[in-house]
Amino acid sequence: MSVKNTDTVTGLGKTPFSALSSGLASLRLDGPSLMALLTLVAIAVFALVVPPFLGDVNSMGADSFAPPSLSHLMGTDDLGRDVFSRFAHGARMSLSVGVLAALTACIIGIVLGAIAGYMKGAVDVVLMRIAELFQVIPRFFLALLVIALFGANVVFIILTIGLLGWPEVARITRGEFLSLREREYVLAARAGGQSTRAIIFSEILPNAMPPLIVAMTMQVSSAILLEAGLSFLGLGDASNPSWGLMLNEAQQFLTTAWWMAVFPGLGILVTVAALNVFGDHLTDVLNPRLRGAGG
Amino acid sequence: MSTDIVNSAPPAEEKGKLADRLRTIRFIGLKILSAIPMLIGVITVNFILVHIAPGDPITILVGETAPTEEQVQALYAKLGLDKPLYVQYWEYLFSVFRGDLGYSYVMQADVVDLIAARIPATAMLMLTSLIIFTVVGVGLAVLVARRPRSIFDSIGSFLAVIGYSVPAFWLAQIALVVFALNLRWFPTSGMTSSRHAYEGLAYVGDVLLHLFLPACVLGMRYLAINFRYARASMRDALSQDYITTARAKGLSEGRILLHAFRNGVLPIITVFGLNVTDILAGAVLTEIVFGWPGLGRLMYDAMYSRDYPLLMGMFVFVSIGIIITNLVIDIVYSIFDPRVGLK
Numbered sequence: 159m160s161v162k163n164t165d166t167v168t169g170l171g172k173t174p175f176s177a178l179s180s181g182l183a184s185l186r187l188d189g190p191s192l193m194a195l196l197t198l199v200a201i202a203v204f205a206l207v208v209p210p211f212l213g214d215v216n217s218m219g220a221d222s223f224a225p226p227s228l229s230h231l232m233g234t235d236d237l238g239r240d241v242f243s244r245f246a247h248g249a250r251m252s253l254s255v256g257v258l259a260a261l262t263a264c265i266i267g268i269v270l271g272a273i274a275g276y277m278k279g280a281v282d283v284v285l286m287r288i289a290e291l292f293q294v295i296p297r298f299f300l301a302l303l304v305i306a307l308f309g310a311n312v313v314f315i316i317l318t319i320g321l322l323g324w325p326e327v328a329r330i331t332r333g334e335f336l337s338l339r340e341r342e343y344v345l346a347a348r349a350g351g352q353s354t355r356a357i358i359f360s361e362i363l364p365n366a367m368p369p370l371i372v373a374m375t376m377q378v379s380s381a382i383l384l385e386a387g388l389s390f391l392g393l394g395d396a397s398n399p400s401w402g403l404m405l406n407e408a409q410q411f412l413t414t415a416w417w418m419a420v421f422p423g424l425g426i427l428v429t430v431a432a433l434n435v436f437g438d439h440l441t442d443v444l445n446p447r448l449r450g451a452g453g
Numbered sequence: 454m455s456t457d458i459v460n461s462a463p464p465a466e467e468k469g470k471l472a473d474r475l476r477t478i479r480f481i482g483l484k485i486l487s488a489i490p491m492l493i494g495v496i497t498v499n500f501i502l503v504h505i506a507p508g509d510p511i512t513i514l515v516g517e518t519a520p521t522e523e524q525v526q527a528l529y530a531k532l533g534l535d536k537p538l539y540v541q542y543w544e545y546l547f548s549v550f551r552g553d554l555g556y557s558y559v560m561q562a563d564v565v566d567l568i569a570a571r572i573p574a575t576a577m578l579m580l581t582s583l584i585i586f587t588v589v590g591v592g593l594a595v596l597v598a599r600r601p602r603s604i605f606d607s608i609g610s611f612l613a614v615i616g617y618s619v620p621a622f623w624l625a626q627i628a629l630v631v632f633a634l635n636l637r638w639f640p641t642s643g644m645t646s647s648r649h650a651y652e653g654l655a656y657v658g659d660v661l662l663h664l665f666l667p668a669c670v671l672g673m674r675y676l677a678i679n680f681r682y683a684r685a686s687m688r689d690a691l692s693q694d695y696i697t698t699a700r701a702k703g704l705s706e707g708r709i710l711l712h713a714f715r716n717g718v719l720p721i722i723t724v725f726g727l728n729v730t731d732i733l734a735g736a737v738l739t740e741i742v743f744g745w746p747g748l749g750r751l752m753y754d755a756m757y758s759r760d761y762p763l764l765m766g767m768f769v770f771v772s773i774g775i776i777i778t779n780l781v782i783d784i785v786y787s788i789f790d791p792r793v794g795l796k
Contacts, residue, residue, distance in 0.1 A: 287490070290491070291490075291491055291494040291495075294491055294495075294730075294772070294775060294776055294779065295494075295495060295498065295730075295772055296730040296733065296734065296768070296771050296772055296775055297730060297734075298730065298731075298733075298734035298737075299734070299767065299768045299771050299772070300498070300768060302752075302756070302764070302768075303502065303764050303765060303768050304502065306756060306759070306761070306764060307502060307503075307506040307507075307513070307761065308506060308507065309507075379618070383618075383620055386620050386623075387620065387622070387734060387738055390620070390622050390738060391738075391741075391753065391756055392756065392757070393756070402620075405620075405622065405623055405626065408626065409626065409742065412626060412629060412630055412634065413634055416630045419623065419626045419627065419630065420627065422623075423619075423620065423623035423624075423626065423627065426619075426620050426623065427615070427618055427619050427620070427623070430617075430618035430619075430620075431614050431615065431617075431618035431619075433618075434614060434617055434618050435614060
């Protein structure tokens with residue numbers, strides 16, 4: 159297929175994959191956002207498919223500090239381990255931490271935000287005060303303290319990052335619920351005797367999704383960066399290398415082996431940039447009100 | 454101020470101004486009051502962490518050091534571990550409000566003193582790069598505000614995406630490899646040369662040379678934030694009615710830009726407040742790469758020696774710093790833009 163002009167995306171509707179393509183068409187992708195989406199898909203496929211074909215991440219080789227070559231695409235590290243193989247496993251690790259932490263944040267945020275926005279009154283005030291506190295608390299420093307105190311294993315890192323990300327999602331959910339709960343169709347559902355749960359889940363939540371999808375994208379990118387920062391400080395899970403942990407290992411060999419630092423960092427940069435560009439585009443398409451206000 | 458278009462009814466003007474001022478004062482008062490629960494919240498989080506962490510508080514606090522029996526007794530008495538939990542909490546809360554952040558058994562010093570000694574270096578790094586790159590970012594945004602989709606706009610937007618997405622510490626590593634190790638333009642580490650003891654102007658030059666790379670690395674993020682928001686709010690300001698009015702009155706384009714600038718750039722102060730925690734985290738990590746002797750380095754050492762009192766003290770200190778920063782920003786904002794108090 160050709161991507162000569164932006165209308166070709168809508169033109170895909172004639173192919174057998176019409177459901178998928180009409181979904182894509184509604185995204186109204188332009189040059190940068192299409193590139194970002196393709197990049198994200200490529201990274202996700204890479205992280206899912208490639209690692210099993212590569213050797214164990216911790217198997218050591220004879221030649222340490224070998225520069226990138228055909229046998230070692232990204233060179234080897236101080237212990238002679240293949241950097242490419244660690245990079246691929248790192249992709250898996252960084253992405254799963256990012257996605258799972260974002261999911262945790264979203265579940266907590268949506269539930270609490272929905273409660274606050276739907277119930278209003280004292281519940282709302284208390285919940286939003288707590289959210290405000292969590293927003294002021296320096297996430298990075300708290301995560302660092304918690305992981306240093308409780309130990310660094312993957313589950314714990316995911317939960318900590320997720321627990322620190324919820325206020326943003328809660329704030330957005332609450333705002334949507336506050337405005338949507340007064341709409342005619344919600345009032346109609348209430349007058350028709352629908353249960354509160356039905357109103358929340360089948361009337362309000364689906365309509366609150368667009369800004370929440372944007373928030374989720376942003377949560378994933380900030381979770382990946384946060385995990386990288388923590389792992390860089392040596393707080394990552396040492397048995398499962400992530401991109402951040404690789405950068406931690408690279409720090410002491412910057413003089414001898416630049417490749418140990420360049421590739422994992424590029425991985426983070428490209429992933430997070432693609433998420434940000436795509437998220438910005440989603441903000442424009444799904445959420446014109448927020449345009450220019452920043453997410 | 455350019456809000457005069459809004460309240461231009463002459464007889465009510467004096468009264469209006471007084472009311473505005475009262476409203477601003479009330480707003481500031483409320484903001485200061487609302488910062489107090491935040492402070493208590495942060496201290497509470499810290500207290501809870503020590504008590505739910507695995508191991509007993511004494512072992513956590515003394516870490517892997519071998520304290521004397523006297524020190525353990527003193528700590529036991531200070532924490533009041535024999536007293537009920539609410540008394541311990543109460544006493545902890547007050548000790549923090551008195552400025553006591555605890556004692557580092559690893560470093561054998563008060564946490565407050567350890568932190569205070571590192572503030573100048575971190576402040577120098579952050580402020581230098583903050584000032585320079587805010588000017589660059591906002592300047593670039595003003596430059597492109599009138600010409601969307603120009604080459605400068607694309608360059609700025611591209612830099613902004615990078616600045617938002619790049620982990621500061623990785624950018625620091627790359628800058629170090631390229632400019633310090635290979636090109637040898639800049640020193641690799643520290644704040645001053647260890648081989649020469651420079652004095653006077655040469656000393657200042659030496660420090661600036663060491664400052665350059667870390668400040669630029671950190672600055673990428675300021676550039677990104679400022680460009681993004683200044684661009685959006687300048688464009689918004691330029692589409693407002695008062696700009697059309699000004700243009701109809703025949704004001705020069707330069708004057709119009711200045712007019713929009715005053716209203717368009719103000720929101721950026723708030724944006725800085727929202728981003729200050731990320732920026733500080735970036736600064737801390739950048740310091741570690743460049744061996745800059747600030748808070749980041751201190752934190753790194755504290756992590757590796759499992760110096761929990763120091764880590765907790767830094768968490769409380771940084772939180773208080775951020776709460777105060779946001780408070781100051783709110784106050785500055787309300788003085789510049791009296792409409793804020795109305796909300």
